Amino acid sequence: MTITRFAPSPTGYIHVGNLRTALMNFLIARKAGGTFILRIDDTDPERSKEEYVDAIKEDLDWLGLHWDRVERQSQRLDRYAEAADRLREMGRFYEAFETPTELDLKRKKQLNMGKPPVYDRAALTLSDAQKDALRAERGDGVWRFKLNHERIIWDDGILGEISIDAASVSDPVLIRGDGQVLYTLASVVDDMEMGVTHVVRGSDHVTNTATQIQIIEALGGTVPQFAHHSLLTGPQGESLSKRLGTLSLRDLRAQGVQPAALLSLMARLGSADPIELRTDMAELIEGFDISRFSSAPTKFDAQDLFPLTARYLQTLPYADVADRIRALGVPDDKAELFWQVTRENITTLDDLEGWWVMFRDGAEPVIAEEDKAFVAEAMALLPEGPHDTETWGTWTNEVKEATGRKGKGLFMPLRLALTGQPRGPEMAQVLPLLQVIRAKG
Numbered sequence: 130m131t132i133t134r135f136a137p138s139p140t141g142y143i144h145v146g147n148l149r150t151a152l153m154n155f156l157i158a159r160k161a162g163g164t165f166i167l168r169i170d171d172t173d174p175e176r177s178k179e180e181y182v183d184a185i186k187e188d189l190d191w192l193g194l195h196w197d198r199v200e201r202q203s204q205r206l207d208r209y210a211e212a213a214d215r216l217r218e219m220g221r222f223y224e225a226f227e228t229p230t231e232l233d234l235k236r237k238k239q240l241n242m243g244k245p246p247v248y249d250r251a252a253l254t255l256s257d258a259q260k261d262a263l264r265a266e267r268g269d270g271v272w273r274f275k276l277n278h279e280r281i282i283w284d285d286g287i288l289g290e291i292s293i294d295a296a297s298v299s300d301p302v303l304i305r306g307d308g309q310v311l312y313t314l315a316s317v318v319d320d321m322e323m324g325v326t327h328v329v330r331g332s333d334h335v336t337n338t339a340t341q342i343q344i345i346e347a348l349g350g351t352v353p354q355f356a357h358h359s360l361l362t363g364p365q366g367e368s369l370s371k372r373l374g375t376l377s378l379r380d381l382r383a384q385g386v387q388p389a390a391l392l393s394l395m396a397r398l399g400s401a402d403p404i405e406l407r408t409d410m411a412e413l414i415e416g417f418d419i420s421r422f423s424s425a426p427t428k429f430d431a432q433d434l435f436p437l438t439a440r441y442l443q444t445l446p447y448a449d450v451a452d453r454i455r456a457l458g459v460p461d462d463k464a465e466l467f468w469q470v471t472r473e474n475i476t477t478l479d480d481l482e483g484w485w486v487m488f489r490d491g492a493e494p495v496i497a498e499e500d501k502a503f504v505a506e507a508m509a510l511l512p513e514g515p516h517d518t519e520t521w522g523t524w525t526n527e528v529k530e531a532t533g534r535k536g537k538g539l540f541m542p543l544r545l546a547l548t549g550q551p552r553g554p555e556m557a558q559v560l561p562l563l564q565v566i567r568a569k570g
């Protein structure tokens with residue numbers, strides 16, 4: 130049974146980087162007919178906010194990434210305490226009392242001597258009396274997991290074989306001085322107890338994974354299959370870490386990006402497979418293969434979402450947008466034609482309003498000096514409305530005969546005069562929708 134999880138911390142809105150993680154875990158579970166868990170990593174009571182939990186669910190729902198169940202770390206603290214006790218009993222857990230300033234100093238010294246800044250395990254040599262004295266002075270210490278100094282090796286689903294020397298990694302702090310259980314332990318306990326079989330997350334977690342493998346082994350669990358996807362960069366390869374805040378899913382949604390566009394891009398970006406618009410989740414699931422993803426940093430350009438959104442909108446039947454179009458005030462008898470006319474000329478649904486305003490109020494005519502007489506003559510020939518889809522053809526034929534103009538010289542000035550724009554939908558369809566406000570006199 131395949132079990133995956135998406136494990137966001139509810140300390141902010143989820144962004145495209147998180148989506149990559151969520152989507153890969155979702156697709157793996159769905160492809161295998163397994164279970165996809167939404168795990169809320171809320172062991173930090175100060176930074177975790179309920180509004181972000183709701184927002185995460187709303188964003189995943191919007192995308193159609195439905196989870197099978199929700200788990201919350203804040204409700205499983207007793208499980209973590211129990212695991213901590215077991216680590217203590219087996220001598221793999223020790224209390225350390227260094228202040229952040231002291232640790233910083235140690236690191237600087239090590240770096241100065243050209244050594245890796247790894248915690249020196251000074252706390253292991255403390256006697257019970259020394260610990261009591263430190264505890265009385267500084268309060269409870271942090272609890273560190275004692276790594277076995279050997280190589281930690283795993284076959285990563287994206288990175289291939291990874292081998293990390295545990296001696297080059299500091300013994301991880303799993304419990305803070307104030308008793309707060311940290312993610313590294315909570316995540317291991319959850320993954321073990323929930324039977325998680327596959328963990329996909331960002332490559333910023335690679336060192337975590339190494340230490341987590343030893344913790345899982347110490348606790349007698351089964352190590353899941355790990356895969357670490359590369360981090361997203363901007364279009365020029367620049368770091369996105371500071372900009373990810375502006376690439377939240379809700380910002381993209383507010384900009385009119387459609388779920389199908391976002392899913393189609395993120396399910397393929399950074400893989401050897403081409404990016405194609407997929408409007409059916411089943412196809413995304415079927416076509417997903419994690420081994421196709423590259424370990425190289427993946428360039429992400431939010432602008433790529435707009436052509437995909439436009440293409441998706443072109444596939445929509447009128448019924449899917451009817452409410453939105455009626456809400457603009459488009460009369461019922463013109464609404465379907467309005468959609469046919471505009472759907473190939475919008476990037477997002479927000480662009481519909483501009484078109485409707487133009488049809489309703491008429492456009493500011495654009496008429497070149499040398500076309501003035503021609504446009505005036507043509508307008509005089511335009512029959513009174515209402516117009517239908519035949520009107521344009523009949524009218525321009527008449528104008529052609531009367532003025533001798535043809536081709537672009539005939540059509541372009543009329544399009545510009547009627548719509549104010551050099552491009553747009555078929556004029557034969559535009560005319561019946563357009564309120565032609567003709568200058569009198």
Ligand code: GLU
Pocket residue numbers: 136137138170312316329330334
């Ligand atoms: N809460 C962790 C994060 O957001 C989860 C990492 C993991 O998938 O284990 O980074």
